[in-house]
Amino acid sequence: VCFIPGGLDCSISFVSHVLGKVCVHGRQEEILSVLLPRLMDLTKSDCIWQRICWRLVECVPDRWMEAVLLGFVQRAPGADVLSRLLGNLVVKNKKAQFVVTQKVLLLQYSHTTAVLQNLLGYLSLDSLRRALLIKVLLELLETWGSSSAVKHSPPEQQQYISKAILICLSHLKEHEIESCREELLTSMMEGVKCHLDSSLPQIRCLGMIVAESISSKINTDGPVLKFQYEEDDEARELKSLLVQTPPFCVVPSLPDDDRNEKADAALPSVLESNKKSCTAAPVMPDDESDAELDSDDDLIPYDMSEDKELKVKAPVYIRDCIEVLAGSEDVDKWETTVKALESLVRKNPAATREVSVELAKILLHLEEKTCIEGFGELRQRAQVAVLTTDPIPVAKYLTSQFYSLNYSLRQRIDILDVLVLAAQELSYPKSHGKTKHSGAQKPCIQLLPGSDSSKDWRRIVDERIKSKTRRFAMGRSQVEVAAVPNEFSSVAGHFFFPLIQHFDRPLTTFDLLGEDHLVLGRLVHSLAILMYLAVNTVAVTAMGKALLEFVWALRFHTDSYVRQGLLSCISSVLLSVPKERLLEDMTEELLETQSWLGDVVEKDPDGDCRRLALQNLLLMENLKKKLKAVPS
Amino acid sequence: MALPPPDPQFVLRGTSAAVHTLHFSCGGQERDVPILFSGSENGFIHVWNLKTHRVDAALDGHGRKSVYCVETMGGKDRLLSQGRDQRICLWDLAEGRTSVTDSVFTENVGFCRCSLLKVAQGRWLMAMAAKALEEVQVLELPSKTSVCTLKPEVGAKLGMPMCLKLWQLNCGSQPLLLAGYEDGSVILWSLSMGKALSQLVCHQEPVMSLDFDSEKAKGISGSSEKVLSIWSLNEQQNLQVYKTHSLVNAGISDIAIRPDKKILATAGWDHRIRIFGWKKLKPLAVLDYHTATVHCVSFSDHKNPSERLLAAGSKDHRISIWSIYTQT
Numbered sequence: 001v002c003f004i005p006g007g008l009d010c011s012i013s014f015v016s017h018v019l020g021k022v023c024v025h026g027r028q029e030e031i032l033s034v035l036l037p038r039l040m041d042l043t044k045s046d047c048i049w050q051r052i053c054w055r056l057v058e059c060v061p062d063r064w065m066e067a068v069l070l071g072f073v074q075r076a077p078g079a080d081v082l083s084r085l086l087g088n089l090v091v092k093n094k095k096a097q098f099v100v101t102q103k104v105l106l107l108q109y110s111h112t113t114a115v116l117q118n119l120l121g122y123l124s125l126d127s128l129r130r131a132l133l134i135k136v137l138l139e140l141l142e143t144w145g146s147s148s149a150v151k152h153s154p155p156e157q158q159q160y161i162s163k164a165i166l167i168c169l170s171h172l173k174e175h176e177i178e179s180c181r182e183e184l185l186t187s188m189m190e191g192v193k194c195h196l197d198s199s200l201p202q203i204r205c206l207g208m209i210v211a212e213s214i215s216s217k218i219n220t221d222g223p224v225l226k227f228q229y230e231e232d233d234e235a236r237e238l239k240s241l242l243v244q245t246p247p248f249c250v251v252p253s254l255p256d257d258d259r260n261e262k263a264d265a266a267l268p269s270v271l272e273s274n275k276k277s278c279t280a281a282p283v284m285p286d287d288e289s290d291a292e293l294d295s296d297d298d299l300i301p302y303d304m305s306e307d308k309e310l311k312v313k314a315p316v317y318i319r320d321c322i323e324v325l326a327g328s329e330d331v332d333k334w335e336t337t338v339k340a341l342e343s344l345v346r347k348n349p350a351a352t353r354e355v356s357v358e359l360a361k362i363l364l365h366l367e368e369k370t371c372i373e374g375f376g377e378l379r380q381r382a383q384v385a386v387l388t389t390d391p392i393p394v395a396k397y398l399t400s401q402f403y404s405l406n407y408s409l410r411q412r413i414d415i416l417d418v419l420v421l422a423a424q425e426l427s428y429p430k431s432h433g434k435t436k437h438s439g440a441q442k443p444c445i446q447l448l449p450g451s452d453s454s455k456d457w458r459r460i461v462d463e464r465i466k467s468k469t470r471r472f473a474m475g476r477s478q479v480e481v482a483a484v485p486n487e488f489s490s491v492a493g494h495f496f497f498p499l500i501q502h503f504d505r506p507l508t509t510f511d512l513l514g515e516d517h518l519v520l521g522r523l524v525h526s527l528a529i530l531m532y533l534a535v536n537t538v539a540v541t542a543m544g545k546a547l548l549e550f551v552w553a554l555r556f557h558t559d560s561y562v563r564q565g566l567l568s569c570i571s572s573v574l575l576s577v578p579k580e581r582l583l584e585d586m587t588e589e590l591l592e593t594q595s596w597l598g599d600v601v602e603k604d605p606d607g608d609c610r611r612l613a614l615q616n617l618l619l620m621e622n623l624k625k626k627l628k629a630v631p632s
Numbered sequence: 633m634a635l636p637p638p639d640p641q642f643v644l645r646g647t648s649a650a651v652h653t654l655h656f657s658c659g660g661q662e663r664d665v666p667i668l669f670s671g672s673e674n675g676f677i678h679v680w681n682l683k684t685h686r687v688d689a690a691l692d693g694h695g696r697k698s699v700y701c702v703e704t705m706g707g708k709d710r711l712l713s714q715g716r717d718q719r720i721c722l723w724d725l726a727e728g729r730t731s732v733t734d735s736v737f738t739e740n741v742g743f744c745r746c747s748l749l750k751v752a753q754g755r756w757l758m759a760m761a762a763k764a765l766e767e768v769q770v771l772e773l774p775s776k777t778s779v780c781t782l783k784p785e786v787g788a789k790l791g792m793p794m795c796l797k798l799w800q801l802n803c804g805s806q807p808l809l810l811a812g813y814e815d816g817s818v819i820l821w822s823l824s825m826g827k828a829l830s831q832l833v834c835h836q837e838p839v840m841s842l843d844f845d846s847e848k849a850k851g852i853s854g855s856s857e858k859v860l861s862i863w864s865l866n867e868q869q870n871l872q873v874y875k876t877h878s879l880v881n882a883g884i885s886d887i888a889i890r891p892d893k894k895i896l897a898t899a900g901w902d903h904r905i906r907i908f909g910w911k912k913l914k915p916l917a918v919l920d921y922h923t924a925t926v927h928c929v930s931f932s933d934h935k936n937p938s939e940r941l942l943a944a945g946s947k948d949h950r951i952s953i954w955s956i957y958t959q960t
Contacts, residue, residue: 299895299909299957302917303634310881310902 013059020064028071036075043084054087062095069099079121091128101136109160116164124171137168145191154605155202162206166241169217181218188214199521199561205229213242314340318351325362331370338378345385356390357397387422391491399498405507412519416526419495427488427533489537496530496543500550517559524565531572544577548589555596560606567612574619637917640952642685649674651945652700656932657708667708671699677713693721693732701745714746739763742792749798759796759809766790780826791815794839799846812839812853832871834861843889854884877913890931895957899926905944924948
């Protein structure tokens with residue numbers, strides 16, 4: 001494309017048309033990979049060529065503008081290059097403005113971070129366009145802060161929007177932030193509330209990072225919002241977007257690769273200045289000790305072998321433990337009791353059985369009196385020990401307390417965890433000594449309810465499904481351990497049914513179907529595990545039926561954590577209940593569930609839900625195949 | 633084959649409250665009765681007769697608030713006591729009297745024991761924690777005039793002064809003050825200039841107690857952690873850490889160096905009294921008698937070396953008296 005420079009008024013609208021048509025037909029790659037580098041070189045120093053380029057893009061008809069613009073944005077190596085090529089297109093052309101400010105940012109989310117950087121950097125480089133930048137930021141914040149968006153949009157889209165917000169923040173100057181400070185603050189408050197409400201840890205983390213960033217921008221001198229979250233790679237990447245310094249100016253003579261200020265502009269770490277005036281540098285003791293040895297030798301030391309660490313004796317009897325925990329003021333004794341309790345309970349099963357419910361009550365209400373390391377874990381292990389020693393009464397007590405008034409969410413979730421851990425312990429064959437099974441991968445439930453528990457269930461189910469589908473061809477694997485009666489079998493019902501009974505009955509302080517959907521999510525996951533552990537027990541069929549009905553009632557719940565749990569429940573049912581029972585007793589429920597699963601696979605916004613539903617459908621398929629293969 | 637540690641020579645019972653402070657007065661005339669003063673948590677100061685091992689008198693001058701410091705001012709007839717009622721009382725105990733002659737209202741609600749130093753006949757300097765958080769005030773007694781107020785620099789964040797020691801190199805030289813603070817540092821103050829000469833961070837936790845040997849210019853401090861810190865003063869009046877000694881159990885409430893500078897005793901939170909040689913801090917003995925934390929230790933000022941005693945007061949209401957290493 002050769003033009004005669006020199007003031008002639010050339011018409012390049014034809015070229016624009018061609019460009020547009022080619023791009024909209026999907027040939028952006030071919031044409032722009034040739035055109036763009038040429039244009040970049042030409043526009044570097046030549047103003048006329050810049051203007052020609054601007055005209056070129058401006059004349060592209062509206063219906064093809066999006067394709068052309070996207071092509072440019074994706075392929076430009078930097079925001080300043082984009083600025084050279086497009087000029088003030090977004091200000092002049094309505095369609096371009098719509099594409100840049102609305103479509104790419106709010107309606108699509110498949111673009112890379114580099115594209116976002118280009119786009120937003122481009123908006124920030126000219127004073128005319130900066131107004132758009134602020135407008136864009138406010139709109140992004142509105143979306144970020146809307147609770148329905150947080151609940152229903154996929155996590156990937158939320159991450160995209162968060163990245164866009166952070167990049168916008170990094171481009172804004174002081175006075176601009178001052179001007180929209182109020183709006184920033186209000187949106188941040190609303191947004192952080194919706195994000196923290198979510199049950200998915202990823203969403204919570206995104207909310208926290210964005211809120212922290214906004215707060216640091218608007219409160220440069222005062223106290224800044226600071227959350228506690230795991231600093232993984234994603235978090236670090238997001239944070240690095242905030243400190244990017246924008247390239248210097250739009251002078252065309254700058255080289256194209258000055259975008260490397262991004263990660264290098266890391267905030268200098270503030271070193272704690274040493275306030276002490278004197279650092280303690282030990283002076284080596286004099287070596288003239290020989291001369292002084294005589295006078296010291298006069299003093300003969302006494303026997304000091306008894307000088308050991310001071311230890312408080314732990315109680316030896318269970319009833320003593322109860323006394324200490326229930327009312328003692330002596331904190332040292334209390335500490336040692338807490339540490340020694342689990343082993344005492346396990347060593348004295350008969351004594352524990354006499355006082356099991358009382359002990360369970362005390363442990364459930366036990367609060368940290370002094371600062372012991374791992375208090376939560378110690379308490380949980382003690383509770384599990386009590387529960388496994390005397391399952392039926394203690395399970396009755398715990399499940400009844402789950403639905404009682406005046407417990408905190410933490411305590412209710414503790415009850416669930418303890419029940420699950422105890423069930424796990426009871427259902428393992430004891431002859432192995434430890435409760436860890438050396439065979440196939442067993443569920444690795446974290447002792448403290450971290451946010452990863454949901455991932456573990458998925459992993460278990462995945463692996464179990466994999467192993468099941470393979471085993472069909474290989475036949476049954478060897479029995480590795482000696483057969484031992486399954487202790488969980490007799491008590492499975494006591495663990496399971498009370499938990500499922502009252503879920504739809506709201507209390508004044510506890511409403512599973514309403515606000516407390518976090519506990520509902522944990523409950524559903526726990527039920528899935530209990531179901532899974534109940535394999536080969538007598539009650540498994542009844543449990544399966546009840547669980548399928550429970551799932552059916554809750555299948556449209558809005559919280560994706562709950563839905564994931566429900567899908568794990570179905571997996572557990574399919575895996576644990578023997579296939580004959582599944583067919584005979586639960587045919588209708590299975591068919592209904594299958595149609596629901598198909599729905600989930602197609603329409604659920606959460607990727608994990610879709611995956612789990614797909615796995616469940618596969619399981620059902622395998623079941624059908626197995627039944628056809630086995631001669632009746 | 634090391635001998636097992638000795639038993640206490642005798643044990644004084646009868647305070648019926650935790651003992652926080654002890655002070656001997658045995659250096660008088662031959663016929664004078666050796667006395668031990670003890671201050672307890674119930675506000676009483678007991679005057680123990682060390683011949684009969686009984687209480688001669690019980691002084692009640694602090695309104696039943698805990699007494700945490702007792703010192704004599706030149707003999708057993710004049711006593712100074714400091715209590716949690718924010719007062720320092722001066723007592724006249726001559727000829728059987730038990731009256732408070734004077735008192736100083738300190739307005740300080742801390743636990744820092746005051747320190748006395750005799751500078752001239754009938755004149756003492758007393759350093760005590762003042763009303764403001766980090767300040768130490770020095771008064772002249774008996775006139776109660778303020779000599780100086782020692783304020784750390786702004787932003788030093790030292791916390792409360794925890795323990796004080798006034799000393800002078802020899803009679804007539806400038807008095808100096810060593811103060812241990814809540815942040816674990818020890819500061820050497822010059823009273824004449826009213827400013828700090830040197831600061832040393834000895835511990836990570838508050839300095840609970842310190843003692844100083846002016847002849848060797850070496851001092852020792854104990855804290856709530858497991859480390860004893862020994863530091864020295866060089867010619868430029870700078871404090872430097874000399875060495876540290878690790879203990880088995882954490883927490884030291886009191887340290888005392890014997891007047892002949894041969895041994896020192898520490899009172900521990902682990903109910904034990906430890907004896908060390910002062911020259912090289914060689915552990916000599918661990919005296920395990922008390923059943924609760926030992927609050928204070930004190931050496932006697934007997935003129936006859938073989939009669940020297942060590943007293944320890946504890947939370948279990950007992951005062952144990954030991955005769956140890958008296959042959960040197």
